Amino acid sequence: MTIEEILKQEKNRLIKNNIEDASIIAKTILQNILKVSRNDILKTINCNIDEKKVAEYKNAIEKIIEGTPFQYITNNQEFMKLPFYVDEDVLIPQPDTEVLVEETINISENENKKEILDICTGSGAIGVSISYYIKDSIVTLSDISERTLNIAKKNAIQNKVEDKIKLIKSNMFDKIENKFDIIVSNPPYIKTDIIKTLDKQVQKEPAIALDGGNDGLTFYKILINEAPEYLKKNGCLCMEIGYDQKNEIIELIKQSNKYKKTYSKKDLSGNDRIVICYI
Numbered sequence: 232m233t234i235e236e237i238l239k240q241e242k243n244r245l246i247k248n249n250i251e252d253a254s255i256i257a258k259t260i261l262q263n264i265l266k267v268s269r270n271d272i273l274k275t276i277n278c279n280i281d282e283k284k285v286a287e288y289k290n291a292i293e294k295i296i297e298g299t300p301f302q303y304i305t306n307n308q309e310f311m312k313l314p315f316y317v318d319e320d321v322l323i324p325q326p327d328t329e330v331l332v333e334e335t336i337n338i339s340e341n342e343n344k345k346e347i348l349d350i351c352t353g354s355g356a357i358g359v360s361i362s363y364y365i366k367d368s369i370v371t372l373s374d375i376s377e378r379t380l381n382i383a384k385k386n387a388i389q390n391k392v393e394d395k396i397k398l399i400k401s402n403m404f405d406k407i408e409n410k411f412d413i414i415v416s417n418p419p420y421i422k423t424d425i426i427k428t429l430d431k432q433v434q435k436e437p438a439i440a441l442d443g444g445n446d447g448l449t450f451y452k453i454l455i456n457e458a459p460e461y462l463k464k465n466g467c468l469c470m471e472i473g474y475d476q477k478n479e480i481i482e483l484i485k486q487s488n489k490y491k492k493t494y495s496k497k498d499l500s501g502n503d504r505i506v507i508c509y510i
């Protein structure tokens with residue numbers, strides 16, 4: 232069987248199973264299995280593919296049909312133009328989160344705030360990107376999950392910032408001791424009941440990365456109430472939020488009586504996406 236034949240066959244299998252972007256997914260996964268670039272695949276399109284690779288490819292396509300996001304098969308997601316390793320132990324970094332990273336980078340540069348804590352770091356997408364783009368930053372990445380922290384470390388190494396970051400396994404602030412200029416977080420924020428109604432792709436992501444408790448606000452309450460203890464003078468808390476959570480979160484900030492200035496920003500689709508508050 233040639234590369235062209237298997238590609239066509241598996242693409243059609245994806246289409247029959249109503250998988251969006253079938254053509255791109257079929258090609259990306261094959262490139263990944265053959266370890267070749269897009270150009271190389273075109274050059275070798277008439278070559279035969281060996282049986283083992285065919286089996287591996289069909290197996291991967293089967294997983295896609297069952298709902299596995301293709302990033303868990305290729306073990307890669309680009310974020311802030313950087314490559315991130317991902318697998319079933321971490322949330323796949325989302326394009327919307329780039330708004331949070333861009334705003335945090337702006338604050339860091341404009342206000343000379345260089346000591347940064349990324350709490351609930353997951354793959355390290357936020358903290359590693361900040362560390363990469365702000366050369367004189369010192370970024371701490373923390374998460375409750377050991378497996379997740381191993382992936383964050385792998386991503387720090389992959390993006391050559393491992394010498395500038397610290398990793399701490401901590402249940403929210405439990406093991407955090409220092410004070411920071413900025414605390415940034417994209418915590419779990421989906422209401423427990425909603426999780427089972429989401430796309431099957433999202434449900435393949437770790438529940439611990441999604442579940443924000445009954446009201447979706449469990450982690451914001453901890454962040455808003457406890458962050459001031461870990462912030463330096465004029466420090467700020469930068470949070471990603473769910474599209475419908477802005478009012479509730481701003482109310483929590485007001486009720487805490489711990490912050491002087493608060494603002495929010497939208498993502499590229501026009502949804503409220505981040506809230507920033509200064510002590």
Ligand SMILES: C[S@@+](CC[C@H](N)C(=O)[O-])C[C@H]1O[C@@H](n2cnc3c(N)ncnc32)[C@H](O)[C@@H]1O
Binds near residue numbers: 352
């Ligand atoms: C929504 S994911 C965010 C991952 C990453 N920051 C991103 O934006 O792609 C939330 C992360 O919070 C972590 N987490 C859940 N409960 C936690 C807790 N009690 N303390 C610290 N981290 C926690 C999960 O392990 C997961 O990695």
